[in-house]
Amino acid sequence: MPRGGSVPAHAPGTDDLARLERYPFVVVSWVAEDGFPVSVATDFRTDAAGGIVTLRQPVGDGLSIPGDRTVSVVGSHIRPQPGQGYDERRYLQLWGSAAPAGGGVVTFTPTRAWGWDEQEVPFFEYSERSVPQSRHYLAQLSAEKGRTIRPRLDFGSWLLRTTRLPFLSATFVPVLLGIAIAASHGAFSWWLALLTVIGGAFAHLAINVANDIFDTLSGADQANPNPTKFSGGSRVLLYDLVTLRGLIALDAAFFGAAAAVGLVLVWATGSLTLLAIGLAGIGLGLAYTAPPLKLVYRGLGEIAVALGFGPIMLLGAYVVQAGTLSWEAAVASVPVAILISLVLYVNEIPDRSGDAAAGKRTLPVRLPAEVVTNAYLVAALAAFALIVAGALAGLFPPFTLLALAAVPLAFRVYRGIRANYSSPYALMSSMAVNVNLHLFVGLGLLAGYAIAIVATALA
Amino acid sequence: MGWLPAPVERMLDVALVGELTVVGRDGRPITHPLIPLYDGEHIYLHSSTLFSKKLEHIKRDPHVSLSLSDPVALKGVPGRATIQGTARVIEDDPHSQWERLILDLWRRKEPVIDAFLKQRIALPLFFERAVIEVTPTRCLLWASGDTTDEPQRFVAPREEAA
Structure with missing residues (x-):
């Protein structure tokens, strides 16, 4: 470049x-x-x-x-x-x-x-394409001054950017829903719930950082001149806001914390099922971008994210509380899985040229725009259809139908994709709505279970 | 103390854009539209590390000129001016040194900068900046704005004595 x-x-x-x-x-x-x-x-x-x-x-x-x-x-x-x-x-x-x-x-x-x-050439793209000049200039300046001069952010902003903290809603939704379903079945422990949320968050942050490391090393982030706050990675390595060694150390700390919390939960519950779920989650998160599997490069990224932030997180949280698996929890994890994979799916739209250059065969890389756009709506409506079916079949509490209030958001995202498929920055507002779609459906389901729990208690 | 004539100082106080010309590696002129700031003595411009080739040029050859030419950017202040001078790049700490040196001047001219600064997390490299301090040595002023008129000429006292 x-x-x-x-x-x-x-x-x-x-x-x-x-x-x-x-x-x-x-x-x-x-x-x-x-x-x-x-x-x-x-x-x-x-x-x-x-x-x-x-x-x-x-x-x-x-x-x-x-x-x-x-x-x-x-x-x-x-x-x-x-x-x-x-x-x-x-x-x-x-x-x-x-x-x-x-x-x-x-x-x-x-x-x-x-x-x-x-x-x-939008200003953000112009800036992004100029990153090599910034690195060159600061390297020269460091040589002239005899000390390392690198760009900085205040610690809070740096942490927010490096870990992509706001995406933790992807973890909170399935974990809290798993806990709520278990509570509706009469199994609930406050401290185990708290530890599950903390452990899930550490695992998610560890995976985020690991993905950044591998995406930068593979050249995928460099090849993408149109990053947005929803896509294109944190770019902290690319911008030299942290060294590779520093980022690996941070990632190791997150993985270590997640593993420690997970082991405490396995010890507390004595559940080998939980151990298996935890190992599957960490393995899937790493395999997403890390060699040798590099699932996202093989066109399996959306499925990996759906499994990780759907059944694995939700069933894991359920098992911590209830000690066993549950069909209800498994079925409830499917709409959550679909919607979180759609967050990734839409975020991949502006990344598609960079991803293609780096050999990542995501769905937007492989499919024409029309198919990608229509498939979004079909998948989002399928998630809602599952909720309706679950409620009508008596598997979910009736008030989980509150989640249907988020249906208009799916149509807003669909219209946004259709209008701005090739305009990364114009697509940003649709990406934000899409994140909210996942969050609000999760909150709707949670509210449905909370009402059921209160109603049972009152009865 | 500054010596620039009052009409030029007025233009510097309001100008949202000026054209800074530096001397490139091969000796050709290279022009960059930038916001000029003025403290009554020096003219300050600044550059993100993203667009820092101009800094490399100035460090190699400090001769510069600044043209104040756009009536829109001058907010109706009449006239055009060209200021020649020598520049130095202040770059000890691109993260925060510019804030101490010029943020108040920048804010006075362009208050919206505070809103952009709050978004530093979104564009961290854009706000890693070096300051270009220009010491004016000569100035041409076209009071009418028409450069086919003979300009008024002004020279820094030091330069004049030499």
Whole structure:
């Protein structure tokens, strides 16, 4: 990847001259004999077919545009938006030679062009493509200063970014639901519930960090110039916000904490089923991106996430409380599994070119946009259909139908995907709604069980 | 103390964008639109480490010029100006040094920066920045804004004595 920006310098074409016409004036620059650059605004007109720009000659001693050296012509448009920053940012720089043309004008023949237009390359993408320049600059600066200078974030922001903490809802929903189902069956221990939530959270954070390590080492994150807060990984390694060794140490700490809590739970419950579930969960989380299995690279990422954050988390939490498996808990884990895999699925849409470059065969990489979009709606509605079927069959408490209140969110996400399939940043709001869909369905199911528990207690 | 003429100081106080021209590795001019800040003596510009090639150019050749040319960016303040000077890059701590040096000036001109700073977690490298401190040595002023008029010329006292 080139170090500087997203648009490499190139030989100017008629397109560049046509673009220049959009600017009301240009700034002409050259380097004077005394070594100082001279820059002067002036009027101009372009002859795109002829490949030349006619510049009005500024007046004054030392202001004649020289014909014996490189001259630069810049058009710039940066529209200030009070209270919001800037928009419609674009600029175009041409380098070439000038020659007097008489009548107070000079003819400028460009030979090189460079520019940026945020309508073509969004600012976030432009920034992302410039990360190698930042790393190069800071490495040079470190060498000059004789000490390591690296980018930083305050600790809270760093931790939030590194662990992708807000995604813990993916763990809380199945774990709390497993605990609630067990409680509705008369099995409940506060301290075991608390430990389960903590252990599940540590396992989730460990897996998040592990995935980041492997995605960075594999080149998947570097190949993706359109990360969003929902996709593209934490990028802390890519940005040099932490060393590889530091991130591995953090990951080991999370895995260690998860394992310790898991062992306490196995000891407390004496359940080998729980041990098997815990080992399966950790193994699946690692196998997601880690060699040799690298499930996400083989097109099994969505299934792995569905299993891990559906049946494994939910049944694990249930077994901690009840000591045995349950058909009700198993069936209840399916809609949760579908919805969490849909979170990953939608987040993979903007990542698809980077994922494809890194060899990750996710569903959005393999399937056409139309299929991906329609499959989303089918899968989301299937999750709701399962809830309805479970409630009608008497497997789930009737008030779990509260989860159906989230159905409109599924349609909002579907419409968002359809409208913004190829616009990563425009898709972000749909990704946020999709995360909420999983959360609100989980809360609806939890509310249904909570009502059932209270009703039983009162009866 | 500053010596720039009052109309140019006024332009520097309001300008949301100016065009900084530096000398590239091969001696050609390279121009960057940037927000200029002014403390009455020096002009300050700043650059994210993401877009830091200009810093490398300045460290190799400190000669720069700053053009104040866009009537929109000048918020209706009349005229155009070109300021030549020497620049130095202040980069001891790209994480926070710029905040101590120029954040107040930046905030005064562009209060929205505080909202962006709260989003530092989203764009951490964008807010790793170096400061470009320009000491003006010469200034051209086109009071009418028309650069086909002869400009008024001003020179720093030190430069004039030399």
